[in-house]
Amino acid sequence: MIDINAAARANVHLIDHPLVQHKLTLMRKKESSTNSFRHLLNELSSLMAYEVCRDMALQDIEIETPLERMTAKVIDGKKLVFVSILRAGNGILDGVLSVVPGARVGHIGLYRDPATLQAVEYYFKMPKNMEERDIVVVDPMLATGNSAAAAVSRLKACQPKSIKFLCLLTCPEGINAMYQAHPDVPVYTAAIDRELNSHGYILPGLGDAGDRIFGTQ
Numbered sequence: 001m002i003d004i005n006a007a008a009r010a011n012v013h014l015i016d017h018p019l020v021q022h023k024l025t026l027m028r029k030k031e032s033s034t035n036s037f038r039h040l041l042n043e044l045s046s047l048m049a050y051e052v053c054r055d056m057a058l059q060d061i062e063i064e065t066p067l068e069r070m071t072a073k074v075i076d077g078k079k080l081v082f083v084s085i086l087r088a089g090n091g092i093l094d095g096v097l098s099v100v101p102g103a104r105v106g107h108i109g110l111y112r113d114p115a116t117l118q119a120v121e122y123y124f125k126m127p128k129n130m131e132e133r134d135i136v137v138v139d140p141m142l143a144t145g146n147s148a149a150a151a152v153s154r155l156k157a158c159q160p161k162s163i164k165f166l167c168l169l170t171c172p173e174g175i176n177a178m179y180q181a182h183p184d185v186p187v188y189t190a191a192i193d194r195e196l197n198s199h200g201y202i203l204p205g206l207g208d209a210g211d212r213i214f215g216t217q
């Protein structure tokens with residue numbers, strides 16, 4: 001078990017709302033079916049989106065209520081891009097899009113080269129005009145932090161206005177690695193678990209998120 005660097009910990013937003021914690025516990029249970037795991041992930045992702053969007057810019061528009069004209073505030077959802085790290089990140093998309101339906105979606109696919117252990121990109125598709133957009137990268141597990149950090153490096157080349165990272169679960173290793181690579185990228189998570197095992201799984205964790213979302217094991 002390793003310690004979390006104090007500056008890295010300060011960069012983490014722990015979403016400890018009781019509804020989030022309750023649903024996460026149900027997801028962790030090994031007997032949760034694929035169907036209920038996916039359903040819970042959807043609900044949890046939409047709840048977590050509220051926290052990630054807390055500081056989203058608002059703009060004024062003129063509207064008419066049934067009684068009078070007023071200036072009211074709206075978000076420009078189109079300026080937000082949710083970027084899914086394939087494949088497990090896709091499990092978060094429906095939930096976050098249910099609360100920001102106008103947001104755009106990008107996908108990034110990375111695999112680890114067994115010889116060099118470096119993340120290699122095999123897919124990258126983003127909306128246009130990324131320099132005008134705020135990015136929320138989504139992946140259920142921030143474990144070693146290798147693919148997350150590689151994805152963020154690749155996205156920084158698009159010069160977006162800002163980048164945040166949203167996951168369900170992380171661990172000290174993931175938090176430290178992400179902070180070391182990208183101290184300017186805040187991490188939003190529902191839990192910080194104890195540690196990584198030698199296979200790169202978070203303990204106690206919830207197992208392989210991709211397999212549990214897609215029923216592939």
Ligand code: URA
Nearest residue numbers: 143201202207208209
């Ligand atoms: N990816 C997963 O799906 N689970 C873990 O515990 C770590 C990485």
